[in-house]
Amino acid sequence: xxxxxxxxxxxxxxxxxxxxxxxxxxxxxxxxxxxxxxxxxxxxxxxxxxxxxxxxxxxxxxxxxxxxxxxxxxxxxxxxxxxxxxxxxxxxxxxxxxxxxxxxxxxxxxxxxxxxxxxxxxxxxxxxxxxxxxxxxxxxxxxxxxxxxxxxxxxxxxxxxxxxxxxxxxxxxxxxxxxxxxxxxxxxxxxxxxxxxxxxxxxxxxxxxxxxxxxxxxxxxxxxxxxxxxxxxxxxxxxxxxxxxxxxxxxxxxxxxxxxxxxxxxxxxxxxxxxxxxxxxxxxxxxxxxxxxxxxxxxxxxxxxxxxxxxxxxxxxxxxxxxxxxxxxxxxxxxxxxxxxxxxxxxxxxxxxxxxxxxxxxxxxxxxxxxxxxxxxxxxxxxxxxxxxxxxxxxxxxxxxxxxxxxxxxxxxxxxxxxxxxxxxxxxxxxxxxxxxxxxxxxxxxxxxxxxxxxxxxxxxxxxxxxxxxxxxxxxxxxxxxxxxxxxxxxxxxxxxxxxxxxxxxxxxxxxxxxxxx
Numbered sequence: 001x002x003x004x005x006x007x008x009x010x011x012x013x014x015x016x017x018x019x020x021x022x023x024x025x026x027x028x029x030x031x032x033x034x035x036x037x038x039x040x041x042x043x044x045x046x047x048x049x050x051x052x053x054x055x056x057x058x059x060x061x062x063x064x065x066x067x068x069x070x071x072x073x074x075x076x077x078x079x080x081x082x083x084x085x086x087x088x089x090x091x092x093x094x095x096x097x098x099x100x101x102x103x104x105x106x107x108x109x110x111x112x113x114x115x116x117x118x119x120x121x122x123x124x125x126x127x128x129x130x131x132x133x134x135x136x137x138x139x140x141x142x143x144x145x146x147x148x149x150x151x152x153x154x155x156x157x158x159x160x161x162x163x164x165x166x167x168x169x170x171x172x173x174x175x176x177x178x179x180x181x182x183x184x185x186x187x188x189x190x191x192x193x194x195x196x197x198x199x200x201x202x203x204x205x206x207x208x209x210x211x212x213x214x215x216x217x218x219x220x221x222x223x224x225x226x227x228x229x230x231x232x233x234x235x236x237x238x239x240x241x242x243x244x245x246x247x248x249x250x251x252x253x254x255x256x257x258x259x260x261x262x263x264x265x266x267x268x269x270x271x272x273x274x275x276x277x278x279x280x281x282x283x284x285x286x287x288x289x290x291x292x293x294x295x296x297x298x299x300x301x302x303x304x305x306x307x308x309x310x311x312x313x314x315x316x317x318x319x320x321x322x323x324x325x326x327x328x329x330x331x332x333x334x335x336x337x338x339x340x341x342x343x344x345x346x347x348x349x350x351x352x353x354x355x356x357x358x359x360x361x362x363x364x365x366x367x368x369x370x371x372x373x374x375x376x377x378x379x380x381x382x383x384x385x386x387x388x389x390x391x392x393x394x395x396x397x398x399x400x401x402x403x404x405x406x407x408x409x410x411x412x413x414x415x416x417x418x419x420x421x422x423x424x425x426x427x428x429x430x431x432x433x434x435x436x437x438x439x440x441x442x443x444x445x446x447x448x449x450x451x452x453x454x455x456x457x458x459x460x461x462x463x464x465x466x467x468x469x470x471x472x473x474x475x476x477x478x479x480x481x482x483x484x485x486x487x488x489x490x491x492x493x494x495x496x497x498x499x500x501x502x503x504x505x506x507x508x509x510x511x512x513x514x515x516x517x518x
Contacts, residue, residue, distance in 0.1 A: 075101045076374045077367070078207050078217035079181075080189045080230050082108065084356055085342025085363035086223030087172035091127050092367025093221075094179035098374065101215065102176060103187040103207070105224075109166035113246050113322040115278050115285055116168070117263075118161040118356065120438015125360035127175040133168060134161040135280035140262040141432075143423050145416055146269050147308050151423040152262070159436045162263075162278050162285075192220055192233045194336045202379055205337045218374035220338045221366045223359075226325045228344035234335040238346050239328035240405075242272070242353060243295060245302045246287030247316040255311075256282050264309075267419055268301055270294050271412040275305045286311065289353055292323060326350050326401070333393055334386035337373050341366035347397055350404040351411060358397055365392050400443040407442070 077093040079086045082104035090102040118132060126132070137158045144150040177183055188210035193199055198206040198214050207215040222230025226238075251259075259279035266275040273290035286309070288302045306312050327346025333339065341347065342359035349358065369389035376382040411418050421428045434440035 073216060074204060075099050075215065075217040077101075077219045077221060077370045078103065078205075078215055079221045079223060079367070079370075080207065081105075081222070081224035081228075081342075081344065082173050082183065082185075083112070083169055083223060083225065083342065083359065084172055085344070085359035085366070086221070087169065087176045088125070088127075088360050088363030089221045089223055089341060089367035089370065090176040090181040091172070091179050092364045093371050093374075094176060094181040094367075095127075096368070096371045097180070098371055100176075100181040101217070102173065102181050102183045103189060103209075103215075104173075104183065104185045105188050107185050108173060108183075109170040111318060111320070112165040112169065113244060113287075113320040114165045114356070115246070115276055115287060116163045116165055116280070117278065117354065118163055118168075119354065119436045120160070121357040121441070122360055122438075123161075124438055125357065125364060127172075127179075130171065130175060132161055133163055133171060135164060136162045136261060136278075138162065138261060138263050142262060142264045143419060144264065144266045145419045147266060147305075149419065149423075153423065153429050155433055157437070159433055162280050164280060189224065189229060192222075192230060192338055194338070203337075203377065218337065219370040221363075221370050222338060222340040222344045223342050223363060223366070224344050226323060226343040226346070228340065230338060231340050231344040231346070234338055234340050234345075235332050236340060236344070236346055237328045237331040238325040239331075240326040240350055240408075241292040242289050242324045243292050243298050243321065244287060244289040244324055244353070245298055245321045246285065246319070247302070247306065248318040249284045249286055249306075249311055249314050249316050250282055251284055251311070251314055253282070255314075256284075259284060266305065267411075267415040268305075270297055270301065272408060273298070273301065275301065277309065283317070284311065289324070324348055324353050324355065326353075326405075329398070329402070333390045336379070336386075337376075337382050339366045339370055339373065339386060339389055345393075347393070347401070350401055351407040352404070362393060362397060365389060400441055403443045 076098035077090075077100045079090045079093070079100065079102045082090075082102055086102060086104075090100050094100040116135075117138075118134075123132065138160050139156070139158060140152055140154040141159065142150055142152040173183060189207055190210050191208050193206040193208060195202075196206075198208065200216070203218060204216050205218075205220050207217060207220060209215070220230070222228055222234065224230055228236065256279065259277065261279075263279070264275075264277040268274050268288060268290060270290045273288060273294075275288040276286070278285040286302075286306055288298060288305055290298045290301065325343070325346050326348045331346060333341075333345055341362035343355060345362060347358040347362045348355045366389065369385055369392070372385040372388070373382050376385055407418075422432060423429075431440065431445060435442055435445075
């Protein structure tokens, strides 16, 4: 239930609320105007929701070898940002035998604001042989509604694991290095150029560092976080921005023992907000998240949350904040020979703001398709490969994000309804457990499970999501429903179980205590 929160770009990750991503504005918009401008722009414009896969036009050869044009200083793939998305992209490209350079602004390991929840899809996306540095294994979840109506559901099997991001990220980078990628830390990227005097030909892009150094590559992957400069170059548009605040609180053994193996999720007082407690040995990660623009209220929520938990007397070792951003559905994922993934692409689960699994999955795909872009002989070939990458993202993560936006729309208006459903209906809890373990996805359930699909249709009707709901128009549209539902789906009568839970939030008062679940 945590976001990747991974800015892979370093200090930009702790930007003040309301700050705009660096590298935006007129400079970013006009940077690539020129002879190749039309071709580069066409990549973004061609990534519509109905885009179909394009057959590979480039022949991908094995082995790194010297550059075919004799330019030994041209990398096959340059990846910007060494968080989960960037490390996964570098690993995927390096394991294919390509010359890969991974650039990171900070020295490793470095702290990242992140709950550190590793759900099933994250575990499934790790490199072979990767041993998770788990701090705890979660078997129980306590749900509460603004501190009330608490109920704990338990599972005999592990639901998900908890990690500290510095160790996790560093280990991912090590796997990329073992696969052959080269790492450079302390490298601040200011911009990417795809034409002009720094670019020798149309098969090359230039990555420009803050000290003026130019690095040439056949393909570039932007994984530099939610304040991404590479995302600004591509033209990524964000439709949902949230503020997360978090504290790492060391606690004595007696307190740590009370939380071992159990997390708390508290549905918060502002629309779309929630808080969490994740135990990690002798430290509790405590955080809250809500829509941007509610900075003061979000800070009060965290303070009240910590006090209510009886943790106000313990001094945090780290207090941090971060903006998470979700892309708009029509936002581009590439431009010319540049692809974006993870937070840089705005790939994030809209309801829970979970981002690590999205970073790992999109990073792997970006690395695989960057290999094909690198082998493309001209702009047309490169565009084909970029469109294939966009299709792969939208057919998988895009569908899940569409369902997540629908869930967020309901949650913003009726948090008590979802609380009552999760704590009072066993099928809902079973679905939660399946999703966290990775045996199912929210999007897959809506597509394949008739009951889940009908339940979400009922919630859509009750929330009138056809016109959008929630703060700042953050609700869903008919396009979101089209992306997450199979053809021929029609509305049905309200299921009895959901009807009972939807009668109001009063029923949540009956969900006290503990119950053994799946």
